[in-house]
Amino acid sequence: xxxxxxxxxxxxxxxxxxxxxxxxxxxxxxxxxxxxxxxxxxxxxxxxxxxxxxxxxxxxxxxxxxxxxxxxxxxxxxxxxxxxxxxxxxxxxxxxxxxxxxxxxxxxxxxxxxxxxxxxxxxxxxxxxxxxxxxxxxxxxxxxxxxxxxxxxxxxxxxxxxxxxxxxxxxxxxxxxxxxxxxxxxxxxxxxxxxxxxxxxxxxxxxxxxxxxxxxxxxxxxxxxxxxxxxxxxxxxxxxxxxxxxxxxxxxxxxxxxxxxxxxxxxxxxxxxxxxxxxxxxxxxxxxxxxxxxx
Amino acid sequence: xxxxxxxxxxxxxxxxxxxxxxxxxxxxxxxxxxxxxxxxxxxxxxxxxxxxxxxxxxxxxxxxxxxxxxxxxxxxxxxxxxxxxxxxxxxxxxxxxxxxxxxxxxxxxxxxxxxxxxxxxxxxxxxxxxxxxxxxxxxxxxxxxxxxxxxxxxxxxxxxxxxxxxxxxxxxxxxxxxxxxxxxxxxxxxxxxxxxxxxxxxxxxxxxxxxxxxxxxxxxxxxxxxxxxxxxxxxxxxxxxxxxxxxxxxxxxxxxxxxxxxxxxxxxxxxxxxxxxxxxxxxxxxxxxxxxxxxxxxxxxxxxxxxxxxxxxxxxxxxxxxxxxxxxxxxxxxx
Numbered sequence: 001x002x003x004x005x006x007x008x009x010x011x012x013x014x015x016x017x018x019x020x021x022x023x024x025x026x027x028x029x030x031x032x033x034x035x036x037x038x039x040x041x042x043x044x045x046x047x048x049x050x051x052x053x054x055x056x057x058x059x060x061x062x063x064x065x066x067x068x069x070x071x072x073x074x075x076x077x078x079x080x081x082x083x084x085x086x087x088x089x090x091x092x093x094x095x096x097x098x099x100x101x102x103x104x105x106x107x108x109x110x111x112x113x114x115x116x117x118x119x120x121x122x123x124x125x126x127x128x129x130x131x132x133x134x135x136x137x138x139x140x141x142x143x144x145x146x147x148x149x150x151x152x153x154x155x156x157x158x159x160x161x162x163x164x165x166x167x168x169x170x171x172x173x174x175x176x177x178x179x180x181x182x183x184x185x186x187x188x189x190x191x192x193x194x195x196x197x198x199x200x201x202x203x204x205x206x207x208x209x210x211x212x213x214x215x216x217x218x219x220x221x222x223x224x225x226x227x228x229x230x231x232x233x234x235x236x237x238x239x240x241x242x243x244x245x246x247x248x249x250x251x252x253x254x255x256x257x258x259x260x261x262x263x264x265x266x267x268x269x270x271x272x273x274x275x276x277x278x279x280x281x282x283x284x285x286x287x288x289x290x291x292x293x294x295x
Numbered sequence: 296x297x298x299x300x301x302x303x304x305x306x307x308x309x310x311x312x313x314x315x316x317x318x319x320x321x322x323x324x325x326x327x328x329x330x331x332x333x334x335x336x337x338x339x340x341x342x343x344x345x346x347x348x349x350x351x352x353x354x355x356x357x358x359x360x361x362x363x364x365x366x367x368x369x370x371x372x373x374x375x376x377x378x379x380x381x382x383x384x385x386x387x388x389x390x391x392x393x394x395x396x397x398x399x400x401x402x403x404x405x406x407x408x409x410x411x412x413x414x415x416x417x418x419x420x421x422x423x424x425x426x427x428x429x430x431x432x433x434x435x436x437x438x439x440x441x442x443x444x445x446x447x448x449x450x451x452x453x454x455x456x457x458x459x460x461x462x463x464x465x466x467x468x469x470x471x472x473x474x475x476x477x478x479x480x481x482x483x484x485x486x487x488x489x490x491x492x493x494x495x496x497x498x499x500x501x502x503x504x505x506x507x508x509x510x511x512x513x514x515x516x517x518x519x520x521x522x523x524x525x526x527x528x529x530x531x532x533x534x535x536x537x538x539x540x541x542x543x544x545x546x547x548x549x550x551x552x553x554x555x556x557x558x559x560x561x562x563x564x565x566x567x568x569x570x571x572x573x574x575x576x577x578x579x580x581x582x583x584x585x586x587x588x589x590x591x592x593x594x595x596x597x598x599x600x601x602x603x604x605x606x607x608x609x610x611x612x613x614x615x616x617x618x619x620x621x622x623x624x625x626x627x628x629x630x
Contacts, residue, residue: 054471054627071474079472085464087306089313094306101302102473141469 005030005149005180006051011060013046013204020046021057022204028197030148033171033181035195037188037281039289043204044184045082045153051182052079052151064149075104078147080138082154086126093122096140103145116140116170132163139170149180156190168193188282198281202289212281219287220279225252225260228273236267253279299475303483307457311491344410347371347380349391358392360417366410381407382428388414396421403427431595434507439590440563442499443525446492447557447583450529451536451550454488458537459546462629471627478622481538485530485618492526493519512597521593521603524610525586531617532582538621541629557583585609 004027013021021043028034036044049055051062053069064073086095096109107115113122116136121129126137135155142150152171156164164187171194175181185191191198192212199209208215232250237243241260244251254260257276264271343365349372354361361368369386371377380386381401388410389399396418401407402425414421461467470480500518503509511518536549557563560574561583578584589606592598600607 052472054468074472074474077472079469081465081469081472083465084469085466086469087310087461087466089310090306094309098302098306099473101305102299102470102475104474145473 004028005065006182007063007066008047008051009061009063011047011050011062012058013043013050013055014058019204021050023060024201024204024206025060026199026206026209028149028180028182030180031178032196033175033183033194035191035198036182036184036201037186037191037198037285038184038201039186042201042289044201047201048151048153048182048184052077075145076148078142078145078150080135080142080150080152080155082157084138086137086141088127090126091123092118092126092129092137092140095126095137096144099141100144106145107143109144112140112144115143115173130163132159132166135159135163135167136170139167143174147179149182150174152181152183154184154186156185156187164190188280188285192281200285200288207288208284215284216279216281219284222253222255222279223257224277224279224283225254225257226250226275226277227252227269227271231270231273233267233269236264236269239263239267296476296479299473300479300483300486303470303475303480304487307483307487308490311487344387344406344413345369345385346410346414347377347386347389349374349377349389350393358396358418360390360414361392363413363417366413378426382426383431384428385432390414390421397424398422399424399426401426401428403429432507435509435595436566436591437564438503438507438509439587439594441503442496442522443561443583443587443590444558444563445499446496446522446526446586447529447554449492449495450488450526451533451554453491454484454530454533455537455546455550456543458484458534459541459543462541462626465628468628476622477625477627478618481534481618481621481625484534485527488530489523489526492530493522496522496526509594511594513593513599517593517600517603518590521586521589521607521610524607524614525582525590527614528582528586528610528617531614531621534621535617535624538625541626557581560584562587582610582613 006028008024008026011021011024012019024043024047036048038044046055050057053062053073062069064070064076087098090098093109093113096112100106100109100112113119116139118133118136118140121133121137126134129137139152139155142152155171156167159167168190171181171183175194181194183191183194195212197209197211198215199206200215201207208219210218227250229245229247229249241263242253244253252260261271345367347369348361350370371389374391377386377389378399381389381399384401384404384407387401387404387406391397398411398414398421400411400423411423458467461470467480504511532553533550536546536553540546540549556577560578561581562578563583585606589598589603592603592606
């Protein structure tokens with residue numbers, strides 16, 4: 001594995017009423033997409049904002065290429081915040097040009113417009129873009145300095161499925177250029193698709209870290225069975241199975257698929273709508289961060 | 296640094312020029328001021344000469360001067376007040392037809408000179424009492440105050456609320472993630488607003504100046520330098536307020552807290568001579584007071600660079616202090 005591009009060491013961020021980040025450490029090698037996952041309030045945005053150099057930590061440090069964050073990092077980092085407002089009354093091209101002017105090195109404005117497929121929107125008032133178009137513009141701004149490291153903080157939150165998939169394609173094309181990407185998200189499908197390595201945060205701490213497939217192997221030796229809740233008879237709830245019920249389905253986690261199926265048939269559970277699937281990152285996420293509703 | 300500063304400067308100018316509501320208001324305000332001044336000080340042709348007459352205006356048969364055309368005769372009773380008006384050339388001539396005709400003329404007044412000729416043509420035996428004193432119309436005195444007041448509001452509110460809006464919308468937070476420094480950002484805001492204010496002030500100066508037929512006694516270049524330094528100081532003062540806070544109510548209150556004392560104490564409407572010493576001391580803390588004192592010295596008395604240098608230095612020094620404080624206390628994001 002190559003030397004880390006970013007190192008986070010014992011990061012702590014305390015506010016008067018809470019500890020948002022509580023001793024977080026990890027490193028990000030160059031050229032990978034690193035996912036920081038966690039439920040709302042887990043501390044991932046605070047961690048990322050400290051990594052971006054816009055929020056000071058209470059303790060700990062972040063190093064970029066072995067040095068504390070400084071002017072070199074600011075020139076090299078591209079950032080897409082969860083929420084960003086731009087200057088009013090500027091066109092898409094002018095917004096990009098404004099940010100291009102803030103960096104010593106970078107891509108031509110037209111090049112960034114092409115990468116993010118904004119050609120037809122270049123002269124449009126930036127305030128009049130749809131959600132997906134707005135995110136593409138913000139990504140263009142994040143790419144304008146041809147960054148070595150790109151921070152994407154929940155970039156597809158609020159987008160419709162089509163816009164989300166378009167955005168993922170863009171990120172994959174950026175990944176293909178061997179750029180380092182730090183992605184925070186609570187869409188597990190997104191993390192599974194884009195991330196080479198993930199860290200799952202909960203209550204300000206990292207509870208698991210590694211490549212998604214490795215984490216799944218480490219945490220799950222089982223398969224998951226899903227049945228419609230309406231078709232699951234009351235008597236079957238007494239079976240010695242590991243059950244989890246949602247509003248519309250019943251999930252059964254098991255090491256012994258055949259034995260479980262036999263038990264369900266014996267309890268006269270209809271299996272017509274049975275779904276058997278391997279566990280995914282979302283299952284791991286729920287396993288590690290808990291399935292109960294947080295206050 | 297210059298490249299980053301120019302990028303923000305250019306974007307801010309574009310934003311301002313495309314915000315049609317604000318642009319219209321910014322341009323309409325000076326035009327309304329020009330029109331207002333036109334109503335107050337313009338209007339139909341006035342008499343060529345204004346002559347004060349002590350006591351009754353008298354009988355035109357015995358005093359044919361009183362029948363002259365294009366002369367306005369103003370009856371006056373207080374000779375002391377009448378003489379002060381003559382000294383300030385608010386009257387062209389003062390006459391007393393009671394007993395032997397006596398008149399007072401301001402030897403510094405060209406119109407007084409002509410009015411005297413008219414009087415002597417009609418009343419050759421009139422007794423002459425010369426006085427001296429430079430002409431000073433209130434409108435001439437007020438003119439720098441109006442320009443300064445407009446600059447003050449534009450500087451303080453124009454910059455203060457823009458930075459506050461940027462902070463609340465998260466735009467400042469996004470800029471913070473770039474190599475742009477607080478000093479560069481603030482300097483770009485200052486330069487953008489300065490460009491606008493210098494332009495608007497030049498329009499006002501020419502427009503109102505033409506209506507009230509004002510001619511500066513001093514150098515226009517010196518006035519331009521003064522306008523730039525005065526605007527810089529006031530903009531930087533506005534930035535010290537906008538540098539940190541995120542509440543419109545608080546920023547609005549603080550800006551009002553600055554503008555109202557300046558409105559009342561900086562000598563926009565009336566001179567500070569005769570006011571208590573502490574009032575004058577407080578007034579001289581405000582950059583606007585120095586701007587107006589220097590502007591009046593140049594415009595009314597023809598003062599040169601050396602005479603107003605202390606005011607220019609004060610404005611330059613306060614600009615640096617306010618900008619340094621603004622950069623030091625600047626917050627990119629809502630705490």
